[in-house]
Amino acid sequence: MPGTNLTREEAQQRAKLLTVDAYEVELDLTGAQEGGTYRSVTTVRFDSAEEGAETFIDLVAPTVHEAVLNGHALDVAAAFQDSRIALPGLKAGRNELRVVADCAYTNTGEGLHRFVDPVDDQAYLYTQFEVPDARRVFASFEQPDLKATFQFTVKAPAGWTVISNSPTPEPKDDLWVFEPTPRISTYITALIVGPYHAVHSTYEKDGRTVPLGIYCRPSLAEFLDADHIFDVTRQGFDWFQEKFAYDYPFAKYDQLFVPEFNAGAMENAGAVTIRDQYVFRSKVTDAAYERRAETILHELAHMWFGDLVTMEWWNDLWLNESFATFTSVACQASVPGTRWPNAWTTFANAEKTWAYRQDQLPSTHPIMAEINDLEDVLVNFDGITYAKGASVLKQLVAYVGQDEFFKGVQAYFKRHAFGNTRLSDLLGALEETSGRDLKAWSKAWLETAGINILRPEIETDENGTITAFAVRQEAPALPAGAKGEAVLRPHRIAIGLYDLKDGKLVRTDRLELDIAAAGLTDVPQLVGRTRPAVVLLNDDDLSYAKVRLDEVSLKNVTAHLGDFTESLPRALCWASAWDMTRDGELATRDYLELVLSGITKESDIGVVQSLQRQVKLAIELYADPAWRPAGLTRWTEAAQEQLRAAAPGSDHQLAWARAFAETARTDAELDLLAGLLDGGVVVDGLVVDTELRWAFVQRLAATGRFDEPEIAAELERDRTAAGERHAATARAGRPTEAAKAAAWASVVEDDKLANAVQEAVIAGFVQTDQRELIAPYTAKYFASIKGIAETRSHEIVQQIVVGLYPTLQVSQETLDATDAWIAENDPAPALRRLVTESRAGVERALKAQAADRAAAK
Structure with a gap:
């Protein structure tokens, strides 16, 4: 299968043939402020096992100017096809390839992403290469088992900073020449370029000093709580180095908060990129700080799991993600001085709920998934790969013992440092230290799909x-x-x-x-x-x-769920009740009463916020539509009551303010939002700051109270990238045919929106109390998505296909329309998966609505 979709068989064949030694990559980014394209020059040295063999190197680029293999110029017009450069007539032993190309900046969060901050009108760049996007910036053998060293040389505009995997050098004439990296995979190389703000510190232990850096845009610098981030980072260094018995494997550790990031963060070796929404512009609850800390620790754990030792192929992606998830929570819960000793409560409440949901979809798969090609892995960063895998690792620790588990991990790192592994390599190390035969355990837990009930x-x-x-x-x-x-x-x-x-x-x-x-x-x-x-x-x-x-x-828990003295059993019971609601074993109206009876006693703010989200979802999707208005009234009145009753300035007060804003709809409720916004109404202790203001504005726009003048006025108060996204959501949320048509056209009929703005527009377009208004777009959705999947990048496709699926149209007609589209279009596996997962949500909602309807009789 030619083109960008590399198959496992192709990767195996290339790995048998090649041993890659080193890349030298030169990029001219002096035109980054204007955008367009940039010059990329790649020199790669590699060995071939066969004389005269042929292979290919990957490159996604508008133009290739030259490709020179072992001193001989290739015919670029013939050799560069389908994002690959054919490499014929290799020499046995050492080969050298030089590729000169023009590569393109992106606004999709893939490859080299370019963003212009409206505050200072400066461009900010960062790379995102997982899974296969290093090839958008330089020619590469794009698969994880062909590790090499990487030396980057970057020409950048004057006054800018360039950060990469190796320590940042002093520039000469705006040229940044980095030292070669250790042997790493292409997908964890990185470049972050722009006039970023920086804070520096160090981690010191046993005579070794590791430089630490934190970066963000200058417009966010006033909100950057660097000391707190450094504290969490140092705790992670202490804990991981002790548990893994292997020193941090790279020369420095930078964390870069970057704009318009598609995921939570990315584990680039020594240069972790993190979504800059984690630089909090307004008051957030402690749950947000806990989530950020887990993300920081997750990426730090990847420096060992994934970067030092890397899976051979993407079917063992879980070896990266599950281990990073498990160890980050374990660290957060047990490291001395932790602020979150109840981290396992959050894990049970959030990650495991995600895993349970994923494991009950038609796309469920073993933790060790069958990955046939890159399209398979691109849709496999899911609740099974992360959360179920981490849950099973927790089970494994209980099964073999914690000391034995970490002794096996230590042996694994020492044995495979800077190499690639398979599942059998890890299990072998754990069998040696635990004395247990893990083959049957692995087959039952890692190689099968589905969930058990106890x-x-x-x-x-x-x-x-x-x-x-x-x-x-x-x-x-x-x-x-x-x-x-x-x-x-x-x-x-x-x-x-x-x-x-x-x-x-x-x-x-x-x-x-x-x-x-x-x-x-x-x-x-x-x-x-x-x-x-x-x-x-x-x-x-x-x-x-x-x-x-x-x-x-069940009777006693129903009466006393909020009365458990510890947070974890409460979370487990809450999770069980939620799962029963999703399965139609507990009616939505009964789930609402259960939550209302216990949530006021729930001290864990993360659990409170999860319950708030789940109640809203249950009422909107799982409740009998005839009862839904009554359920919304009951919930909104309770939210307003709790807003006024919560301790002034507390996390609970803020959480209830947001919950109330999401469902306010009567004139009196909307008057309260408007009054809080203009200062005419004051709730003691509640600070209506930037982010909370936008929450109110968006709801007032979605209910028809606000229109363009009010949205524009709020944007004038917050002339930032975040403000532009919030305004896009508010505009798309207005309950008019014109607003919906404009939002739809900007996403589906045009391809100019940046990833983050597109996501904001989709969020505004889909409003739960606008079902009838957006119902006509179901047919337009099915008429559009195949073409979108064939012409847009993966991240953009996923946003559109999942975000615009008619989830709110809970009916047999929606299921029938989905089935007809699948039958008529025979979509590619990745697209089919995205659509069938969304279909499963409607099917589940239909069953839950029937159960709720029956409960009223």
């Missing part, structure tokens, strides 16, 4: 004494269209026993045991004991499974 089966006598206790494991059938079969698995779990004491649910005992890969596991240790108020399976969240409560426990 249920307690409890019998008691007339005195409340337990006479029989067992755990039943179920393996629900995989969703229609999913590959593979459901399986039962071995689980290492804890069973928590909770009783009410002085109105609080307190754990009175805990039992840890293995659940066999069979239907029923007896637990004789609990026979003869008095039945507690709550029996919680998978207490401490050791395993990955959906957990259900027995009838007595």
